[in-house]
Amino acid sequence: MNIAHHQDLAETTGFPLRVSAAMAARLDMPGVAAQFLPDGRELVVSDLALVDPIGDEVHSPVKGLTHRYPDRVILRATLxxxxxxxxxxxxxxxxxAGPLAEADLAAALDYVAARPAIxxxxxxxxxxxxLSERRIIGLLERIAAIPHVDLIRLHSRIPVVSPERITPALVKAMDLRPAVWMVLHVNHADEIGVEAEGALARLVKGGVPVLSQSVLLRGANDAPEILEALFRKLLMLRVKPYYLHHADLVRGGEHFRTTIAEGQAIMAALRGKISGTALPQYVIDLPGGHGKVPLGPDYLAAGPKGHRIRDPQGVWHDYADPDRGLLRAVKSG
Ligand code: SF4
Incomplete structure (x- = not known):
């Protein structure tokens, strides 16, 4: 596909067009094109939209690092x-902007090293x-040298969008203590070509557990059958679907947002159809940096026996908690 004519629109939106070779080869697929090609609707900025939708900066004690929860930090190693x-x-x-400057990276790692709760x-x-292979390996080794860090999580789109970067040497360097886990960002099965399958196989065979996170995107993947195909494909590749994110309040991204009720209906349709191993949790990152919370759908309500629970077909059933008084009346043993 000739994408030259999309460049100008992208420049107008202030977010340049960029596609990798692997994704350029798949832009004739609507679920891929919708994610990477600019759209005139990006020029419409909703009053709700935020520059920092999930509040990275609200919890940033040093440059490049976000500390929102006590036991973990996010390190933005490159932009x-x-x-x-x-x-x-x-x-x-x-x-x-490239990699975080060495002084900022050192300050971020010092911050982690000084806090055993992380x-x-x-x-x-x-x-x-x-980052270059040399820099990634060096960074993994520097984090691994901090004794109280048990886990390094890599959040990346690379295994799918630039699978050639998942080299055997890189995978070998991930065989570390602390454990290295990969969280792959992928939104549509059509993104995953043969080369991506190879990259994921190298990671899994190299001992790197791989989870996936996806964003629910109106016009790209907001249908149960599209997400079913994605989640089934991921499971076949030994990747566990982990999170389905409600789209964030991004400036110029309002056309991608579904309603929460639409997202819940998609998840309810999937629950009746595919195994629990294939189902991610549907979550929202609360604007302002207040954290991530599950959005349901809700299967539980109050009922005459205590609870009513909805089955995957939508039928409600009464359910009671244990009768502690009854148990107390009988001597244990
Ligand atoms: S979603 Fe990830 S890969 Fe895509 S532009 Fe944002 S940070 Fe980059």
Whole structure:
């Protein structure tokens, strides 16, 4: 596909067009094109939209690091990406700034080293796997040298959008203590080509557990059958669907947002159809940095026996909690 004519529109929106070679080859697929090609609706900015939709900066004690929960931090190792996703909640900051400066990185690692309550470092960006192989390996080793860190999580789109970057040497370097987990960002089965399947196989065979996170995107994947195909494909590739994010309040991204009721209906339709192993949790990152919470759908209500619970077909059933008084009347043993 010739994408030259999309460049001008992208420049007008202030978020340049960027697609990797692997995604450029798949832009004739609507579920892929909708994620990467600019749309005139990006020029419509809702009053609700925020520059920092999930509040990265609200909880940022040092540059490049977010400390929202006691046991983990997010480290934005670089603000560069292989692709520019039009719905990205960091679209106001990603670009060509490159890696975090050494002084800032050292300050971030010192912050982690000084706080034994931090057990997990989440490397994100931009895309952390856009760093050179030498830098990624060096960063993993520096984090691994902090004794109280048990887990390093890499949040990346690279295994799918630039699978050639998942080299055997990189996978080997992930065989560490602390454990290295990958969380793959992927939104549509049509993004996953043969090369991506190979990259994911290298990770899994190399001992890296892989989870996935997806964003529910109106016009790209907001139908149960589209998400079913994605989640089934991921399971076949030994990737566990982990989160389905409600789209964030991104400036220029209002056309991607579904309603919460639409998202819940999709999840309810999937629950009746595919196994629990294939189902991610549907969540929202509360605007303002107040954290991530599940959105349901809700299967539980108050009822005459205490509770009413809805089955996957939509039928309600009465349910009671244990009768503690009855148990107390009988001597144990
Ligand atoms: S940070 Fe992730 S979602 Fe945002 S543009 Fe980069 S690759 Fe896409």
């Amino acid at each position: 560069t990406c292989a692709v520019h996703c039009r719905f990205c909640f960091r679209r106001e900051v990603v670009g060509d 057990r997990e470092v989440i490397l994100t960006g931009g895309d952390p796997l856009m």
